[in-house]
Amino acid sequence: MNVYRCIICGDSFIGSVRPSNCPFCGAHEQYMVKIEKWQDLNEGLELTDVTRTNVEKALEIELSNAAFYESAAEKVAIEGEDEARSIFRALFKVESEHASVFKKFLKNAVPEVDIKEVAFDNIKDNFKESLRREEIATKFYQAAHDQATETRAKQVFKALVEVESDHIALDKEHLGIEENQPVS
Ligand SMILES: [Fe+2]
Ligand SMILES: [Fe+2]
Structure with missing residues (x-):
């Protein structure tokens, strides 16, 4: 084992x-290393002002x-939809894990935020809303990656672009949208 x-x-x-993916944050397999090779890459990390602002925004998104x-x-x-419930529950866990990733970045300076959201009553609207949110997250992480000068920040933003892109693919599958087809 x-x-x-x-x-x-x-x-x-x-x-x-x-x-193939981290079961907790969804990062792709190249980020899963044998435990004896693992290093805490957040150690000694000092964030630039630009990255700090982006991480605070990222925390809010997550x-x-x-x-x-x-x-x-x-x-x-x-509605009695156990499959959809299970998918949204899994997404809840992954996004909560992403929030923890950003909290670790901010160490002792985590802003107090209490965010409440109310979803739609039906599955399709929730997948559409999920797609909208994941597209915003992906674009934002790509921009934050491009603006970052710290190797570690770049690595994390890139990994999350990949994970949120996987969520976009999942949403499109459930909405019956072909890859690269614009959403109406
Ligand atoms: Fe992970
Ligand atoms: Fe996320």
Whole structure:
């Protein structure tokens, strides 16, 4: 049995093979390293003002998206839709993990934010809203990546562009939208 630890979120996975994605934050498999190779890449990290501002904004995005998915899971459960509930619940967990990643960046200077969101009553509207949110997140992380000068910040923003892009693909599958087809 092996233990793989994620260099993006820091959580560990026990299993016989390396997972294709971190089960916690969704980072792609190249970020899952054998535990003995793992290093805390946040150690000694000093953020530039530009990155700090972007990380604070990123934290807000993640908390808002986590709150939206939590509400979506509750709403669709009322409809008796267990599959959709389970997907939104999984997305809630991933986005909550992303919020933790950014909180670790901000160390002792995490702003107090309490974000509440109310999702739609039906599954399709929630997938559409998910797609809208994931597209905003992806664009923002790409811009934050491009603006960052710190290697670690660039690495994390890039990893999250990949994860949120996976969520976009998932949403499109559920909405029956072909890849690269514009959303009406
Ligand atoms: Fe992770
Ligand atoms: Fe996220």
